[in-house]
Amino acid sequence: VARAPGTPGAATDERGAPDSKRLAGDEAVATIYTQTGVEPTDEEAAEKGSHTAVLAVVLKPGRGRAAEAAILEDLRARFESRPGVQTFHVTRPTLFTLEDPISVVIYHDDLDVLRRLSERVVETLQAVPGIKDVRSSLRRGSPEMLLSYDRETLARHDVGTRDVAERVRRNVLGEIPTQLREGERKIDVRVRLARGSLDETEMVRGLRVTPGTAADKRLDEVARIDVAEGPSEIRRVGHQDAAVVTADIEGFDLGTLSVTIRERLAGLGDADGADVVVAGQNREMEESRRS
Secondary structure: OEOOOOOOHHHHHHHHHHHHHHHHOOOOEEEEEEEEOOOOOOOOOOOOOOOEEEEEEEEOOOOOHHHHHHHHHHHHHHHHHOOOOOEOOOOOOOOOOOOOOEEEEEEOOOHHHHHHHHHHHHHHHHOOOOEEEEEEOOOOOOEEEEEEEOHHHHHHOOOOHHHHHHHHHHHHHOEEEEEEEEOOEEEEEEEOOOHHHHOOHHHHHOOEOOOOOOOOOEHHHHEEEEEEEOOOOOEEEOOEEEEEEEEEEOOOOHHHHHHHHHHHHOOOOHHHOOEEEEEOHHHHHHHHHHO
16 A cells, blocks of 8 residues: 655554454454565665555455455455555465566656556556556655755855755765674664654754854755655666556456457557557467467
């Protein structure tokens, strides 16, 4: 489950707590496991963060597909109607990995075109009966604060732009004044503001950036601060910029659905000069038959 990038981990965890409590009372559920955020070593850390959470549900032995389907439908209904939830993705344990059942790849070198076409593909797939859990690789970007320093104000207080920028960098990213040695390993000791101090933009606006001077100024007194959305993830498929829309299927034949999707997406990218390709498991099977 993904919320807006930048959502603090505590808020993500708190908003997901009702789902865990509700499932804990379901007679078909044996175990519930939740994870908020991501370990720094996780290979998928680029797509995850404090705004994402994983909810794993283990059913009691002997519970069949009907119990699983009922729980999934309940969760889907809750996530689709819940404010703040941007995307969610349902997966099941598998012995081996295949591509997603439905995968549509959009190729273009303009991010705005990719975003607009991927939204249209998502809307098209959501309208096809039998398709569930549609998601796009082009999610909202992480929030950014753009700083434009007031050089005249800084000059009046005999403070350099570089000094202020360096102080902001140290407060946000920290600095490494020393290292600890553990055997042959050297471990950096990083000093920075507590994570909670940077969760709100007002905390950053209030950073003291000219301590020790006659006028102890806040960051927002010496700089214009604009809050914007940073660039979202851009995938490269076959050395080309691309957006990938994937989905699962339920109760329908994959081959028939693939034909329906191709018909509904025909000509979608022509006006923008974009290539829209239907991939996924069906293309894997077609390639296997040809080989």
